[in-house]
Amino acid sequence: MPAPAILIVEDEPEIRRFLRASLAAEGYRVVEAAGGERGVIDAASHKPDMAIIDLGLPDLDGVEVIRRIRAWSPMPIVVLSARVQERAKIDALDAGADDYITKPFGVGELLARVRVALRHLARSAQGCAVLTLGGVRLDLTKRHASRGQDQIHLTPIEFKLLGCLARHLGLVVTHQHLLTEVWGPTHSSDTHYLRVYMRQLREKLEADPVRPKHLLTEIGVGYRLLADED
Amino acid sequence: MPAPAILIVEDEPEIRRFLRASLAAEGYRVVEAAGGERGVIDAASHKPDMAIIDLGLPDLDGVEVIRRIRAWSPMPIVVLSARVQERAKIDALDAGADDYITKPFGVGELLARVRVALRHLARSAQGCAVLTLGGVRLDLTKRHASRGQDQIHLTPIEFKLLGCLARHLGLVVTHQHLLTEVWGPTHSSDTHYLRVYMRQLREKLEADPVRPKHLLTEIGVGYRLLADED
DNA sequence: CCCTTTTTTTACGCCGTCTTAACGGCGGCG
DNA sequence: CGCCGCCGTTAAGACGGCGTAAAAAAAGGG
Numbered sequence: 074m075p076a077p078a079i080l081i082v083e084d085e086p087e088i089r090r091f092l093r094a095s096l097a098a099e100g101y102r103v104v105e106a107a108g109g110e111r112g113v114i115d116a117a118s119h120k121p122d123m124a125i126i127d128l129g130l131p132d133l134d135g136v137e138v139i140r141r142i143r144a145w146s147p148m149p150i151v152v153l154s155a156r157v158q159e160r161a162k163i164d165a166l167d168a169g170a171d172d173y174i175t176k177p178f179g180v181g182e183l184l185a186r187v188r189v190a191l192r193h194l195a196r197s198a199q200g201c202a203v204l205t206l207g208g209v210r211l212d213l214t215k216r217h218a219s220r221g222q223d224q225i226h227l228t229p230i231e232f233k234l235l236g237c238l239a240r241h242l243g244l245v246v247t248h249q250h251l252l253t254e255v256w257g258p259t260h261s262s263d264t265h266y267l268r269v270y271m272r273q274l275r276e277k278l279e280a281d282p283v284r285p286k287h288l289l290t291e292i293g294v295g296y297r298l299l300a301d302e303d
Numbered sequence: 304m305p306a307p308a309i310l311i312v313e314d315e316p317e318i319r320r321f322l323r324a325s326l327a328a329e330g331y332r333v334v335e336a337a338g339g340e341r342g343v344i345d346a347a348s349h350k351p352d353m354a355i356i357d358l359g360l361p362d363l364d365g366v367e368v369i370r371r372i373r374a375w376s377p378m379p380i381v382v383l384s385a386r387v388q389e390r391a392k393i394d395a396l397d398a399g400a401d402d403y404i405t406k407p408f409g410v411g412e413l414l415a416r417v418r419v420a421l422r423h424l425a426r427s428a429q430g431c432a433v434l435t436l437g438g439v440r441l442d443l444t445k446r447h448a449s450r451g452q453d454q455i456h457l458t459p460i461e462f463k464l465l466g467c468l469a470r471h472l473g474l475v476v477t478h479q480h481l482l483t484e485v486w487g488p489t490h491s492s493d494t495h496y497l498r499v500y501m502r503q504l505r506e507k508l509e510a511d512p513v514r515p516k517h518l519l520t521e522i523g524v525g526y527r528l529l530a531d532e533d
Numbered sequence: 534c535c536c537t538t539t540t541t542t543t544a545c546g547c548c549g550t551c552t553t554a555a556c557g558g559c560g561g562c563g
Numbered sequence: 564c565g566c567c568g569c570c571g572t573t574a575a576g577a578c579g580g581c582g583t584a585a586a587a588a589a590a591g592g593g
Contacts, residue, residue, distance in 0.1 A: 147426070159409040166415040171423075172402065179389040185396040193401075196377065197426050216475050216521065228550060229523040266552085268570060275571095283571090292560095292569070458539060496541080498581060505582095513582090522549070522580065 076244055077191055078102040080121035082112030082138060083153070084130050092125065095180050096187070100244050109133025113141045121148065123190050125183075128154035128165060136168045143169035147197065149190035153178070204239065204300040206287040209278050213239055218278070225277050230255060234270055238288075238298035247295040271296060307421055308332040310351035312342030312368060313383070314360050322355065325410050326417070339363025343371045347488040351378065353420050355413075358384035358395060366398045371488065373399035375480035379420035383408070434469065434530040436517040439508050443469055448508070455507050460485060464500055468518075468528035477525040501526060 079101050083089040086107075093103045104119045106112040109130040116124060124142065128135030139150055151172045152165045162173045171193070172186050195214075203212040209225065211218050213236050218225040227235070233255045238246055252261045260266065271290070275282040289297045309331050313319040316337075323333045334349045336342040339360040346354060354372065358365035369380055381402045382395045392403045401423070402416050433442045439455065441448050443466050448455040457465070463485045468476055482491045490496065501520070505512040519527045 159411045162409075162412045163415040166412075166419050171419055181389045182392045182396075185393040189396050189401055193423055197423075215473060216524070216527075229521075230551075264569090265554095268572085269552085272571060272573090290570075460540075493541095494580080495543090498583085499541085502582060502584090520581075 076100050076102050077122040080104045080116055080124040082106045083127040100241055109138045112138050116142050123149040125151045136164055139168040139170050149194055151190055206278055207280050242298055245291045245295050245297045306330050306332050307352040310334045310346055310354040312336045313357040339368045342368050343488050346372050347483045353379040355381045366394055369398045369400050375483040379424055381420055437510050475521045475525050475527045
């Protein structure tokens, strides 16, 4: 799973840029659509992992956009809207939206609700979290790794590390981020833990542990996980 | 499926009655808990389909309630709160809540968000009742196990454990999940129970109990049940 | 009330995992 | 050239989780 792709359907350029910047800063890939018609098309063509949709669109009602996407896709949909009336919220949610945020909103809350949406996605699409590294098949949800028939045993910490890297596939994950995620904030500077475990993971996953092709070092910053291309 | 059961965790009796009435009017079954501790216990004992939790509880922080439930159950959790600060929302959502509604709220919106939560739930239900492990045939609904002609006797707790593992066939089930499901949330750290019963189950089900092929240990995490392939 | 089955409790030894420390290579920089 | 920071590599010891057995307590059934 590469970095999740999020579709933004929003007509006001200013808010669109703001959303794009906020999401991109978190490492998400972003697709933008300025109108409702465009949004439905982009949802179909780009196949994003989820969508953030403004209700107040000029060309096509937001609820209609939701219906058209829901007709063929169960992707998480978060609605943004200036309308605070209860009727609007109910209509949008019953049309198939998964969340409804009223403007003005905080970036932190938006990002938190995006994380919730992606969490739902991850659980409904079990097995979508399998990726291949060289000859190695890796299924994070099933906690299962194998090279052909032989299965590879990974310890709890090894799984946590791989999971953290896989959630930001292709992106650099800092030492501190990995350490706080796995060992807690108290060990956020014990980088030697990482050196030991990265070595072990390479031994188990890489064809040539000395010249890793998937578990890469970013000197002075952190590590990065690269999967095979299709 | 019968009418969905919803757990309400709310300390103020007035709001609690109001929620109960609103939900009951829609045909939902309702379970009430006046405090956080009580809420965690009722979540485990009544096994509701989802929970509505107030953050401002006197005895236990709402976020802590969420964490304890999330430790073993993926049930949808909707948070109600008077706190409008963004920090509170982010903390609750990241702790595992699926939605966050600020007071005062409209009944219509609450019900709409409940429908969203139940919609999510509906998409993650599965379970085949009869499965085979090696030479052993296992029927969870009939509570019946047999190896060829000889039938194998299993005790109530052994069935509960197997059922819990079978519902997540192929996936890891954590110690905590198994313990809260079978013994309740008060014994969520008595992992020695599991060791004893897994041993017994292996003795009864596995061809070679010392080298189990179906009832597998995930060290430091939990256990996993593997059925035969077709 | 007694016997059987089931559950809970306790104890112990083994083995995998984590932690910790030490050493060597590589590259940058003064 | 020598120092220093960062990383990889290895190995050994500490620690905790796990399996195993068996006895004590509780529950169930006649």
